Amino acid sequence: MFPAYSASTALSPAHYKLLLAIEHSQATDDTLQHELDRIEDSLHSATSPKAIRTALVMALYCRSCALNPVDLTFCLPAAVKLAGGGKHATLEDRRIGYRGCDEVFSVEPHSLKLLLINTIRSDLHSQSEARWAMGLRAATSPRLVTSELVPAISDRVLELFACPSAPIRRLALAALLTLSSFDSSSLLLTTRSLVLEALSPPPVPSLKKQRFPPRRAEADPRVLAALVQASRTASPIFPTAGDAAHLQNLLAVLARVVAGEWRDPKWQYHGVACGWLAAQALDAIQEVLTIEGNDRTFAGQVVSGVLDFAATILDKADLAFGLLLSSVSCFAHLPASAFESLEPAPAAVLARTLGTIKAHLESSNLNLRVLALRCLTKLPLSLWANLWGEEVWARILDFLRSRDPSLRIATLRLLLHADPTLAELHLQRVLSALASHPPPATTDHLLALLLEASAIVDSTATTWAARIRLIVSTASASATSVLSPVVMSTIDRFSNSDPDLQRNFAEKMLGDEEGWGKDLTLALVVAATAGGGSSDATACEEAARVLARWLANADEATPSEFLDSMQEPFGLALLRLLSRLPRSESSSLVLPASSPLAALFERCEADPAGFRAAGLDPRSSTLPGFADALQDHLAREALDDRSASSAFSSPQSPAPKPLRYDAYNVPTSPASPHRKRSAKGKERERERTEREEKEKEKATMGDEKRHDADAPPPADLLIELAPASLDPFHDPT
Numbered sequence: 001m002f003p004a005y006s007a008s009t010a011l012s013p014a015h016y017k018l019l020l021a022i023e024h025s026q027a028t029d030d031t032l033q034h035e036l037d038r039i040e041d042s043l044h045s046a047t048s049p050k051a052i053r054t055a056l057v058m059a060l061y062c063r064s065c066a067l068n069p070v071d072l073t074f075c076l077p078a079a080v081k082l083a084g085g086g087k088h089a090t091l092e093d094r095r096i097g098y099r100g101c102d103e104v105f106s107v108e109p110h111s112l113k114l115l116l117i118n119t120i121r122s123d124l125h126s127q128s129e130a131r132w133a134m135g136l137r138a139a140t141s142p143r144l145v146t147s148e149l150v151p152a153i154s155d156r157v158l159e160l161f162a163c164p165s166a167p168i169r170r171l172a173l174a175a176l177l178t179l180s181s182f183d184s185s186s187l188l189l190t191t192r193s194l195v196l197e198a199l200s201p202p203p204v205p206s207l208k209k210q211r212f213p214p215r216r217a218e219a220d221p222r223v224l225a226a227l228v229q230a231s232r233t234a235s236p237i238f239p240t241a242g243d244a245a246h247l248q249n250l251l252a253v254l255a256r257v258v259a260g261e262w263r264d265p266k267w268q269y270h271g272v273a274c275g276w277l278a279a280q281a282l283d284a285i286q287e288v289l290t291i292e293g294n295d296r297t298f299a300g301q302v303v304s305g306v307l308d309f310a311a312t313i314l315d316k317a318d319l320a321f322g323l324l325l326s327s328v329s330c331f332a333h334l335p336a337s338a339f340e341s342l343e344p345a346p347a348a349v350l351a352r353t354l355g356t357i358k359a360h361l362e363s364s365n366l367n368l369r370v371l372a373l374r375c376l377t378k379l380p381l382s383l384w385a386n387l388w389g390e391e392v393w394a395r396i397l398d399f400l401r402s403r404d405p406s407l408r409i410a411t412l413r414l415l416l417h418a419d420p421t422l423a424e425l426h427l428q429r430v431l432s433a434l435a436s437h438p439p440p441a442t443t444d445h446l447l448a449l450l451l452e453a454s455a456i457v458d459s460t461a462t463t464w465a466a467r468i469r470l471i472v473s474t475a476s477a478s479a480t481s482v483l484s485p486v487v488m489s490t491i492d493r494f495s496n497s498d499p500d501l502q503r504n505f506a507e508k509m510l511g512d513e514e515g516w517g518k519d520l521t522l523a524l525v526v527a528a529t530a531g532g533g534s535s536d537a538t539a540c541e542e543a544a545r546v547l548a549r550w551l552a553n554a555d556e557a558t559p560s561e562f563l564d565s566m567q568e569p570f571g572l573a574l575l576r577l578l579s580r581l582p583r584s585e586s587s588s589l590v591l592p593a594s595s596p597l598a599a600l601f602e603r604c605e606a607d608p609a610g611f612r613a614a615g616l617d618p619r620s621s622t623l624p625g626f627a628d629a630l631q632d633h634l635a636r637e638a639l640d641d642r643s644a645s646s647a648f649s650s651p652q653s654p655a656p657k658p659l660r661y662d663a664y665n666v667p668t669s670p671a672s673p674h675r676k677r678s679a680k681g682k683e684r685e686r687e688r689t690e691r692e693e694k695e696k697e698k699a700t701m702g703d704e705k706r707h708d709a710d711a712p713p714p715a716d717l718l719i720e721l722a723p724a725s726l727d728p729f730h731d732p733t
Helices: 013-023 029-045 049-065 073-084 091-104 111-124 129-139 149-160 166-180 186-199 221-230 243-258 275-290 299-310 317-333 344-361 366-378 390-401 405-418 420-435 440-457 461-474 476-495 499-510 521-533 537-551 560-565 567-579 598-606 608-616 623-646 679-701
Strands: none
Touching: 013 049, 029 049, 029 073, 049 073, 049 091, 073 091, 073 111, 091 129, 111 129, 111 149, 129 149, 129 166, 149 166, 149 186, 166 186, 166 221, 186 221, 186 243, 221 243, 221 275, 243 275, 243 299, 275 299, 275 317, 299 317, 299 344, 317 344, 317 366, 344 366, 344 390, 366 390, 366 405, 390 405, 405 420, 405 440, 420 440, 420 461, 440 461, 440 476, 461 476, 461 499, 476 567, 476 623, 537 567, 567 598, 567 608, 567 623, 598 608, 598 623, 608 623
8 A cells, every 4th residue: 555645755745646556557658758847947947956956856857767768958057056065955955966967967078067067076085974975985986077178177176085084985885987988098007006905915014114094904804805896807907918917905804704814793694704895805705816817826825725714605505505606617718737736724624615515416405406416617627526436326317307597507507517418318218208199298397408508508590500400390299289389498698699690600500501491481470570679660560571571471382380389489489579669660560460469459559558568578579478577568558548438437436535644635615604713712722721721720730710610701811703694503583
């Protein structure tokens, strides 16, 4: 139930009415656009910061609820003015102004961005930490930063990077990363040197007297985590040279976590101090090791440092799900020789790690089994392939028969890592079972296993196309029941694949008729339907025309039985394509009247808004998800139509009373039979009430005697009677 106005976060009664309309699915894009027009008019006359803030929040809320893009450029002057503050603007008002600028501005140049330079600069040079935070947050947004802003604030941001406050240092670091992307020379080099220096361990203190105090190591783990994140490969300041030194810095961070430097309970997570910092350091170490041509001189140090950390988490099963996998993932990029000459302590930890993984394989917990399989996929085969007997391998192969898809997929990935022929043997075994003409239920299960395994094993277009043809030819006796799930799976995988893989797969399928025979058109449809995952309207329109022509059997080249079995998956694929096309381009495309989706197509034609919304729904990345989204949006639009039509019909029940929370929508009612009390009468009533209270107090204390019951009341306590014409108790006869 939606909360009342007094308990809601609405800024005004108008905002609350809009919230109610959207909550009950009564607000369309036209309603929101009408509200935006009203907001635009109000911004022209708004002078107070509170009015501007309310209008900005409502405009941003309308844009977030709209299905189609909404232009809010009319809010930019007001947002820039509110961010600059004024005599009566509060910090909260200015934050809303900055937020509005960040939401509405684009990365393209704009004249109003120049007005923000002095605003951000004045905030950074103030004496308030709250204003520092506002200015630094604005400097982290690529939509607000310009090439003119960089020289105006870069020196001050570098000063704030040395601020004692940890939150300010983190914001300053984020701002430096954004500013560095606009200045590829001096600031980038300065930021890189500062980050790498802050990550490196402090130098060993000398006994000699030094001119400057020695540099201290970063004490706040949150800032240290931000530094690790800033030095990763995706960052512009990633060290292009000296990877070995950077690797040693990351190992030093991991060593500080192992040493328990942060023992405060607020840094504890499932018994491990700063486990999140260790996870980021491990991921960064793995990225450095994946760089081709990287020096492996420090491979032994990596193994020792990672194993030292692994020793602290082996007994903590709650956290081991993520950290154990992150630890062993670093070993996937190291040569096997790095594990041959280990010290006794690291060797013992490695043996304990392998023992833990083996115990997870034998566990009844499904998550622990998947974790163990993923860990083995990252470890070199020489460490564990010959360590365990045939019983462990038999248990691993038995996971392929599991009902859980995550366990089967993890097992297939491990088999590809160990020996690709094992994964191929699994596929051949399932194909042989499919060729024996099993019952329909078993056929569906085997097809699901084949398609699932093909998505993992067949990583290239050649092997994928060959596998599809092999599956169809193996089950050719029952093609009408087999091809539908194959097509559905292929369409979904095709739509979400890399463009190069799509092109190569289409060429393989269209250039070879083996396995398809007279149904070669099926390959064309599968390839054309890839436009469903594309944002190009031309590609979608071309794919939709090919698909509609095939469904209508215009060439009369497809057997009727096969065509009937493919009407549902291909009809659904055509609807998904049409939902992403403008109405003018899709008006000439129709489904055959014999299609089982013909009635659904008519509903889509009658409700283009719901049809378009289903095509933009995130669930539409797959055909089953698009079917669910289409049903939901069409049902919602039908409900809205019924609600709108009932508003103009005669009411069947008494109209509901107005809600108590809305003080601005008081219903009109007939005039009251009682005369309104004048100001003089109200004053007399107030004096009378005060005198009665004083009399009660005196009677309680026993200070005075009671009044005589028969005595007349004081003259100043008499209430003025209403005229006879307004007296409800007056008898006119």
